[in-house]
Amino acid sequence: MISPTRSFPPQLACALLVTLAPAAVAAQAPAADAKVMRTVGAAMMEAAAAPSFQNLIVSGAKVRSATHRLLGDMTWHRRLDQAVAAARAQNKPIVWVQALGELRGLT
């Protein structure tokens, strides 16, 4: 937890980090600053990696076909007690998805 009084204008933080990153690299920042460099590195990675995921668009036909496979390939339990019985019998963990909507319909 941190105190909200220590908050820092995010735009200024971004500007500072982006400005300081090259200089810090050039000066071979000490190990104590590795966390900052990692943060800056992650921010830069986001510019490349995250948008490619966020901009991913999958057609409705592909979604329908993939969902059909997901539904047909395994038994999706609707009741937890049934899932527990199956998990006990197979000694497997349960992946229990709680979601707003239906896997077979509107989600």
Next chain:
Amino acid sequence: MTLVDETVRQMLRDRFVVGWHNIWREDYVGQSHGYRRDQLAVGTTNGAGGRNMQIFVLAPDLTVVHALPGFWHPEDFAHELRLAEGLFSLWQDGQLSRQQKDDMFRAVQLAECRSRCEATVARSGWQHFDAHAERVRARSEPRDTLACVSLPADLGMVTLLKPLNVLAHERMAERPFLPFAEFDVEGFVDYGRPYYDNNAGRGTKGAVLPKAPKSKPAYHWL
């Protein structure tokens, strides 16, 4: 698109028992206009929509061995499933005491905060409206969603939003092997904007929600 990935689908089919529960009656869900299963799907960030979707990995005795809020990139989700299998084995271990199991659980969850690759961290950024709502909340109450990071050369500290994969693992570290019935879902998914309204600007009771910035900055999760 978290569950329908080929690798994830095979893992779910071969190594897990799966179930689905509609949470539309729960108090903590956000609003949504709904998506059909034949509708266009778009990518998002890890942890996006945490109030509307939670994925639990449970032992057969209904102990929570792992939990994830929201949607996840398939690559990261497959990693989390492997981690959950390890935690399931830990829970089943007959040699370790409960205290030892809890300690190892916390250590594994916190190690995950540090060990994931940069691409995972990059995929775990905040949606801009969630980031904005979280910063607004942090002005009036202590939040575990932010971290103070020191800048080099004594330039002081900056407050940054933690990537959502880090936040999820930190929150899990505080919930070692809890019974499912005692798992505080509302607290676990309490981040960002409480209601998703497709930018209508109002919550469930008509309250005006804080507006997100018009332009989305390149480093919006910082």
